[in-house]
Amino acid sequence: MKKNLTMKDIAKLAGVSQPTVSRVVNGNPTVDSEVRARVEKIISEYGFKPNSSAKTLRSNSSKIIGVILFDLSNYYYLEMIRSVEKVAGENGYTVIILNSQGDKLLEKEHILNLQARNVDGIIIAPVDRSNLDFLKKQNENFIVIDSSLPHYPCIYTSLLQGGKIATEHLYSLNHQKIAFIGADKRNLKLLGVKEFFSEKNMVFLDEWFIETDSTNSNLDKLSLKLDSLENFPTAFITSNDVIALNLIKELGKRGLNIPKDISILSFDDTIISTALNITSIRHPVDMMMENAIDYLLNGKRVSIQKSLNPILIKRDSTTFL
């Protein structure tokens, strides 16, 4: 590999000292304009670019933002990656994406890796609290995305709000029997659903919460639970797109048609929602990343809790006929 040119090389070619080259590169106004022109000519001629490692070592800033994601199974992470890379790039920062695969040890490893690389900030969709405590104790510049955790700076989509507007939308289409399929009974999306029911003085039956372990496992379990429903819903809200897909397959097996017999509304609004043509709740990904990066670069380390409103994307299949 051809060795890159250094400021020393450029200096020699321009007949100036190396620090002068540094001054030119960094736009230091004390440089004589004639000298500046000479140096700049050589720089562009030879295509010189300053060595980042040396810069980082000296300045303690790598111009890198580290992003640790919980996993990359949900397609909505692709939008996140696209968004964060774009926003960071526009601000002169490079992004390192790391996948913790839901593993707290790997997450810790990633944190150490990023620290060793002197990253200027870390965006994390966290696996484990103790790792966040570690970041805090180390006084790292970091922000949690995707979840709201009291003692750490967070930026997240309000899933409570999401649950509410999802239910409200279905309600406006005359649905009163609405089920929720998701991973956790303390799920904020579910709470949003229940809150809306309360506000309308409607009863949300226990069996209308259908628990699934994760993304697309437990198809059999889902099937069993559907069979055991005593009061079959007219609409389903699913915690993500993939569950919606599985649900549609299951309903199809039972001869139920979407949207004729049953309405479905999903969370995440990935391309799957488009493919299935179902209404979905979208995360404001770009806004989240813009806010996250703005916080890291200008946030002065105050602990914030920033909640963003999800967006309802309406599509035909939710129409109740």
Added chain:
Amino acid sequence: MKKNLTMKDIAKLAGVSQPTVSRVVNGNPTVDSEVRARVEKIISEYGFKPNSSAKTLRSNSSKIIGVILFDLSNYYYLEMIRSVEKVAGENGYTVIILNSQGDKLLEKEHILNLQARNVDGIIIAPVDRSNLDFLKKQNENFIVIDSSLPHYPCIYTSLLQGGKIATEHLYSLNHQKIAFIGADKRNLKLLGVKEFFSEKNMVFLDEWFIETDSTNSNLDKLSLKLDSLENFPTAFITSNDVIALNLIKELGKRGLNIPKDISILSFDDTIISTALNITSIRHPVDMMMENAIDYLLNGKRVSIQKSLNPILIKRDSTTFL
């Protein structure tokens, strides 16, 4: 931000010299075992991790692999990202993902950025030949993925093969009138289709190649072209999943049912294929990334052309009834 510990700090704490700490960290066998134990104890106690920038600066190796992707619109890139991050991580490398957005200037910028960061290798889904020439001239350690270009090291899915097996599959289901929808008439997928037709002494009508500009634009154009077909196909092969989705919508408008009236087979096998339940041609993403990284780390810079076979993923909707 709390300053990270350095080898100097550890050395002082352990009562040894800084290079000895370096030797311990790097597993140099010349270190006395008693000393090693003492140093290691302190290292783990204080959680020391060597500064990457200093290492990079000194050793000229950053332990970073740069990945420049053409765009991030196709969901199949998420699998690529997941795969490359995993494989690289297992080899002790960190990945930087960059999105050239199909823009040659941005691609060049990314290349310079990666060079300045002393990356140990670059994986690139290229926009522009001149940028590849630049990499070559600079004697960069790089490999092209996703396309086969004669004068550069490449690893790619054989799309010719893909076109063939796609057609073969449909043929085995009794289709003889098969159209291809894609971006470019010199498309290898299309050539594969045509080659299979030749082998079977069948005629591939000109109108069976339906050109689309890109991913999901030109819905209107697609519609027009479908209307103008004189010899309507019984099956369609689409250059990617998103086109398949648009096609299904268009056919739906015409009252045509998939797979009852028309069969569809797509390329890329993203989750959209699953959602639509259509047969698809899958890129061997993991294998591609394993090979790419293996080449970069152990490839000795020989120029290779490695073709990988695509995989046919059969699903119901292609069944011809």
Added chain:
DNA sequence: TTGTAAGCGTTATCAT
């Protein structure tokens, strides 16, 4: 086996 010293390519503090 271990320590001393030089050097990687920058930035920043001095002089001049």
Added chain:
DNA sequence: ATGATAACGCTTACAA
């Protein structure tokens, strides 16, 4: 306005 010089934290001779 510019040039020496030190320092960032590490690896790698070379000396001891």
